[in-house]
Amino acid sequence: MRWTLKQQPDSSKIEALQNALQVDPVVATLLLERGIETFDEAKKFFRPSLNDLHNPFLMKDMDKAVARIEQAIANHENILVYGDYDVDGTTSVALIASYLKTKYPLVYTYIPNRYDEGYGISLKGINFALENDFTLIIALDCGIKAVEKVAYAKEQGIDFIICDHHRPGSEVPNAIAVLDPKQDDCNYPYEELCGCGVGFKLIQALASKDGQTVEDLVAYLDLVATAIGADIVPINGENRVLAYFGLQVINSNPRPGIKAILEQVHKTELTITDVVFIVAPRINAAGRMKHGNYAVTLLVETDYEKALLHAKEIDDYNSDRREEDKRITEEALNQIIENKEEHNLTTVVYQEDWHKGVIGIVASRLTETYYRPTLVFTKSGNKLAASARSVRDFDIYNVLEACSEHIEQFGGHKYAAGLTLKEENYQAFKQAFEDEVSKTIDRSLLVPEIKIDAQIDLKDITPKFYRILKQFAPFGPQNMTPVFMTDHLQDTGYGKCVGEDKTHLRITVKQPQSNSLVAIGFGMGDKYDIISDKKPFKAVYSIDENEWQGNVSLQLKLRDIKDINEIDG
Template sequence: MRWTLKPKPNQETVQFLQHALQVEEPVASLLAQRGIETYEQAKDFFRPNLKDLHNPFLMKDMQKAVERIEKAIENNENILVYGDYDVDGTTAVSLMSSYLKSEYPNVATYIPDRYNEGYGISFQGIDFAEDNNFTLIIALDCGIKAIDKIAYAEEKNIDFIICDHHRPGENVPNAVAVLDPKQTDCNYPYKELCGCGVGFKLIQALASKKGKNVEDLKEYLDLVATAIGADIVPITGENRILAYFGLQVINSAPRAGFKAIINQIKKETLTITDVVFVIAPRINAAGRMKHGQYAVDLLTETNVETAQVYAQEIEDFNTDRRAADKQITVEALQQIEDNNEKDRLTSVVYQPDWHKGVIGIVASRLIETYYRPTLVFTKSGDKLAASARSVKGFDVYNALEACAEHIEQFGGHKYAAGLTLKEENYEAFKQKFEQVVQATIDKRLLTPEITIDRQIELNDISDKFYRILSQFAPFGPGNMSPVFMSDNLHDTGYGKCVGEDNKHLRITVKQPNSNPIVCIGFGLGDKLNLIKNNNHFKAVYSIDENEWQGNVSLQLKLRDLQE
C-alpha cells in the first residue's frame, strides 16, 4: 500500500472554523479539506436542505422536455419509459414511470435485454415502441451517443427525450430534448448527477408546473439515493442532498420493494454503504442473471406481499450471480497465470462461455489481485463484449479511445467502461491496450493508494469526535469517510489473528499517555509479526462503532500497518 497524506488545509480557515463552529482542530481541518470555508457552508454541509436543490429549468432543453410530455398527456399518446438494465437505469425507469402513472395511465416501461440487445437504446426497443403505438420514448441513463437509433425512431414518427449523464460525443442525437448536464453548452450548475438524478430533475420540473415543490417528491428519493450510491458518482453538492434525504426515506418510509429486501437482510438502519453493498447488488442481479424488468417490477410494486415474492426471485438471482462471479474469477486468475502475464501492466482475459452479466464484477475482483487496468471479455452473439475497470487515477475511457481502430463500440466513464469488438481483432486489441497503458500510466498508480486525511493522536478520539464525524455522512466519492494515521503505537500484548484461516488481525493499541483502544484489521492477519514484542508501529484506520453483547464502544478499523 502507498500511503498519501493529504496536504494540510489553510490554517487561518481551520482556526476560523474552529472558533465559528466551536469544534476541535481535527474536525475543523477535515471540513477545510472538503472545501468548507465559511459558517454558512458548514451549516449547509451538516444540515442538508432540499430547498438548496437547483432549479431544474437551468438544465439545457428542460423546458422542451416538459412541453413534449405535457403535449403527449394532452393528446392521449402512449409514453414508453426506457432505461438501462443496471441499478441507475432500473431505478430511473421506476422513478419516471411511477411518477407519470400517478398522473396519467398510458405509460409503460422497457428495459433492453442485456444479452439480445446490449447496452442502451436498441433498434429492437424502437420496433417494440412502433408495434405498440408509442409515440414518445423517455430514455434514462442512456442515449447520449445513440445518434443512429434516434434517427431510426424519427423515421417512425417516434419522439425521444434523453435523460443521460454520460459524456457526449462530438455530436448529440437529434432528439426533442437532450437532458445531460455534461453537455458543454449546458449551464446546469451541478455536473455530477447520475441518470436517475437527471430523471428526478425532470419530474421536479413537471411537478413544478402543477404547483408542487420538491417536498412533494420526497417519496422518490429512495430510488435516487440508491442510484447515487450504486453508480459511484460524487456525493457532493446536489447528490449529497439527494442521498441524505433518500436514506431517510429508505429508513423511515421505504417503498414496498425496498421494504421486502430490508426484511430479507434483517438490518435496522441502512447507511449508503449498505445501499451500495446490500441493496444495489440485488437490484443489479436481475439484469445480470435474468432481465432488468424484474427489478422495475420490484421497485414499482405497491403491494408488500407481492413485493416479497419479487424480492425472493431477485434474491435467487443474486445467489446465482455470486456463484458465477466466484467461479469466473478463479478461471480468469488461472488464465493470467497460465499465459505468464503476471508482469504485464494490464489484465485482459477472454473465455467465450463466461456469463456476460458478471464480467464487470470479475474485472473488479481481478484488480484486487493484480492492481492494474483490467478487461474481461466474453462471447456475445458474433462479437466479443468486455467490461473494463481501472485503478485510481488512470482514465480507462481515454485508453480505450486510443485503441479505437480495433473496437466496434465503446462507452462509459473514467473508471468503468464497456466495449464490443470482432473476435479476429481481440489479440491486436490486447497488445495495443497494453502498449497504450505502458506509454501513459504513471507507474505509481499500479500500487494501491490509501489517502489519509490527517494524522491524529489516539487521545483525539472521543465519543463526541465520532458523533461529529458521523454527521459528515453520507460518504462516497468527493466526501469519503475520514481516514486517519497515528504513529508510535504499540500493542498491549493481546494481539492475535482471528477469523477463517486467521486472515484478520485483532489488536488493542496504545500510545504513551493514551487509553487503549481495540482495532480490527480485515485481511491483515499477515501483519501479526509487525506488532509483536512490543514493537512500535504506525497504523492507518477509520473510526467505527463496535456492538458486542449490548455494549457499544469505539474501535479502529485498520486499513494498513507499517513499522
C-alpha cells in the first residue's frame, strides 16, 4: 500500500474556517479538502436542502422532452419506458414508470435481455415497440450512442427521448430530446448525475408543469439514492442532496420492494455503503442471473406481501450469483498463473462458458487481487463480450478508444466499461491493450494507494469529533469516509488474530497521554508481527462505532499498519 497524505490546505484558510464555524482544525481541514471554504458552503454541506436542487429546465432539451410526453398523454399514445438491466437502469425505469402511471395508464416497461440483446437500445426492443403500437420510447441509462437504432425507430414512426449520463460519442442520436448533462453543449450546472438522477430531473420538470414541487417527489428518492450508491458516482453537489434525502426515505418509509429486501437482511438504519453492498447486489442479481424485469417488478410493486415474494425470488438469484462469482474468480486466477501473466501490467482473461452476468464482478475481484486494468471475456452469441475495470486515477475508457480498431462496440466510464469484439480479434486486442496500458500508465498507479486526510493523535478522537464526522455522510466518490494516520502507536499487549480462520486483527491501541481505543483490521491477521511485543507502529484508519451488548463505543477501522520506521509511499 502507498500511503499518501493529501496536500494540506493553506494554514490561513484552515484558521479562517475554524473560527467561522467554531470547529477544530482537523474538521476545517476536511471541509477545505472537499472544496468548502465559507460558512455558507459548510451550512449547505452539513444541512442539505431540496431547495439546492437545480431547475430541471436548465438541462438541454428538457422542454422538448416534457412537451413530447404531454403530447403523448393528450393523444392517448402508448409509452414504453426502456432501461438498462443494471441497478441504475432498473431503478430509472421503476421511477419513470411509477411516476407516469400516477398521471396516465398507457405506460409500459421494457428491459433488454442481457444475453440475447446486450447493453443499451436493441433492435429487438424497437421491434417490440413497433409490433405493440408504441410511438414513444423513453430510454434511461442508455441510448447516448444509439445513433443507428434511434434513426431506425424514427423510420418506423417511433420517437425517442434519451435520458443518459454516459459520455456521448462524436455524433448524438437524432431523438426528440437528448437529456445528458455530459453533452458539450449542455449547460446544466451539475454533470455527475447517474441515469436515475437524470430520470428524476425529468419527473421534476413534468411535476412542475402540474404545479407540484420537488417536495411532492421525495417518495421517489429511495430509488435515486440506490442508483447513486450502486453506480459509484460522485456524492457531492446535487448527488449529495439526492442521496441524503433518499437515504432518509429508505430508513423511514421505503417503497414495498426495498422494504422487502431490508426485511431479508434484518437491517434497520442503512448507510450508502449498506445500499451498495446489501440492496444493490440483489437488484442487480435479477439482470445478471435471470432478467432485469424481475427487479422492475419488485421496485414498482405496491403490495407489500407480493413484494416479499418477489424479494425472495431475487434473493435466490443473488445466492446463485455468489456461487458463480466464486467459481469463475478461481478459474480466472488459475488462468493468470497458468499463462504466467502475473507480471503483466494488465489482466485479460477469457473462457467461453463464463456467465456473462457475473464477469463484471469477477473483473472487480481480479483488480483487487492484482491491482491493474482488467478485462474478463466470455462468449456471447457469435462474439466475445467483456467487462472492464480500472485502477484509481487511470482512464480505461481512453485505452479502449485507442484499441478501437479491434473492437466492435464499447461504452462506459473512466473506471468501468463494457465491450464486444470478434473472436478472431481477441489475441490482437489483448496485445494492443497491454501495449497501450504499458505506454500510458504511471507505474505508481499499479500499487494500491490510501489517501490520508489528516494526521492526528488518539486524544483528538472524542465523541464530539465523531458526531461531526458522521455529518459528513453520505460518503462516496469526492466525499470519501475520512481517513486518518496516527504515529507512535502501541498495542496494550492484548492484540490477537480473530475470526474463524484467524484472518482478522483485533488490537487495543494507545499513545502516551491518551486513552486506549480498540482497533479492528479485517483481513490483516498476517500483520500481527508488526504490533506484537508492544512494538511501536503507525496506522491508517477510519473511525466508526462498535455496538456490543447494548454499549456503543468508538473504534478504529484499520486500513493498513506499518512498522514505525517503514517509509510511506
